[in-house]
Amino acid sequence: MIRLLCSKENGWYISEFKSGHNHPLFVTCGEKTHWKSHRHIDRYTKDLVKQLRDNNVGLGKVFSIVGSFFGSVENVPFTKRSLKTLCRKLNKDQSDSDAMKTMEILAYMKANDPDFNYTVQLDEDSRIKTLMWVTSRGCDQYRYFGDAITFDTTYRTNLYDMSFGLFVGVNNHFQSIIFGGVMMRDEKEESFKWVFQEFIRMVGGKHPQTILTDQARSMEIAIEAEMPNTVHRWCKWHVLKKVKESMGVLWSKNREFKMEFHKIVHHMTAEEEFEQGWQQMLDKYSLKKHPFLTQIYEVRHKWAKPYFMGVLCAKMTSTQRSESANHLLKGYVPPGCPMHLFLK
Structure with missing residues (x-):
């Protein structure tokens, strides 16, 4: 046992030493990392971890990247468990006041894009049930290319397991273009009615000539009610x-x-x-x-080809474009993502 005390000259001196208390020193880094002193993560590393997690980098990769800054993973001065604890805390911090942060991002987007439009549907407990938005670019493109659209709600990678739907079409070069997006807590008939009604309102009132969706019955009923003159086709x-x-x-x-x-x-x-x-x-x-x-x-x-004759589909016979856009998001949005980060 060794005891150090501070001197009046701001130096250090050994005040006590007992050799009988000694034990063999740890040799390997694996043993050392179990000490409490090896659970501390400095603020610079914390900032790096936060940036990596915000960009959907997995825990294993985060540890490898941090290891490269220290020369190797073996030289990292804290345990993987400490890193997991930090990531859990970051996730909690992100999800706190999620609704308020979401509204702040929407307000910021509106300030930078005056024609940006969004609408929120609340449930009886004043919680967000459906959130929908259309950018000014999406609105402009819909005026020219909104005659044939696809809509798909297969994506569920977020903290609340909400479905995410995209209204997608093609431009004059047959490139995919996104008209608007919606997050839905359920896929009931009434919810889809609200979605289609609000989408048409936000893009200026023009109904598409054709819409392609999957075979959801609730979606089919909602389209018949809100877009009676639109031809509805299933994804082949x-x-x-x-x-x-x-x-x-x-x-x-x-x-x-x-x-x-x-x-x-x-x-x-x-x-x-x-x-x-x-x-x-x-x-x-x-x-x-x-x-x-x-x-x-x-x-x-x-769904059959002969019944598509005379129907404008812009060479689309499936919701693949919506699904591809949804799949692309998985590379940017981490699983269990809070709503404000998903929207950002």
Whole structure:
């Protein structure tokens, strides 16, 4: 045991020493990092960790990056557990007063973009139920290219597990353009009605000629109510994916059936030709009583190519553009992200 005291001249001197209290010193860094003194993270490293976490960098990568500043991971003067504790604290700090921070960001965006428009729907407890926005650029582009749009709500990477939907279209170069975005706590019929009503209001009242969505029944009812003159079509990719899942062995093992099915779906452009080919396929493979094929045939006007003739779709037959934009966000927005960071 050694005791140091401060002298009057602001120096140090040993006031006590007992050799009997000695024990072997730790040798490896792994042993040293369990001391309390190795749990401290300096403010510069904290700032670096905060920047990395704000940019969706995983905990393992954060530790590796921090290690590069100290020469190697073995030389990092704190444990990985200490880093996890810091990250948990950062997540908590970010989620505190989330609604207030969200409103501040919306106000900031409005100040820098006077034509930026947003609307908030609250529930009976005055909590945010739906949040929707349209930028001035999105509004301008909608005036020119808003005749055919897709809408998809598959993205759920945020703190409240809210669905995120994007209204997407294409410009004159067939590049994807985003018209507006919405965060929804539920996907009920009334919620979709509010979303479509507010979207049309914010983009100037013009209804699209065509809208492509997935097969959600609540969305279909809302479109019929709020956009009665808009042609509603289903994403063909979703329909074909379900065919693949429901056909089982016939799809995976029978190459001839798969080729015939693709020919009917992708290459037949006349309604009569499509219906005749479909019936022949059912007869040939004894599928007349197949429940899924019967179901999708009854709603063929929603997804089959011949029924798209004369309908402006701007070469879009699926919600892939909306889904791609949603997927792109995962590279920027960390899982469990609070609303204000997601919006930012």
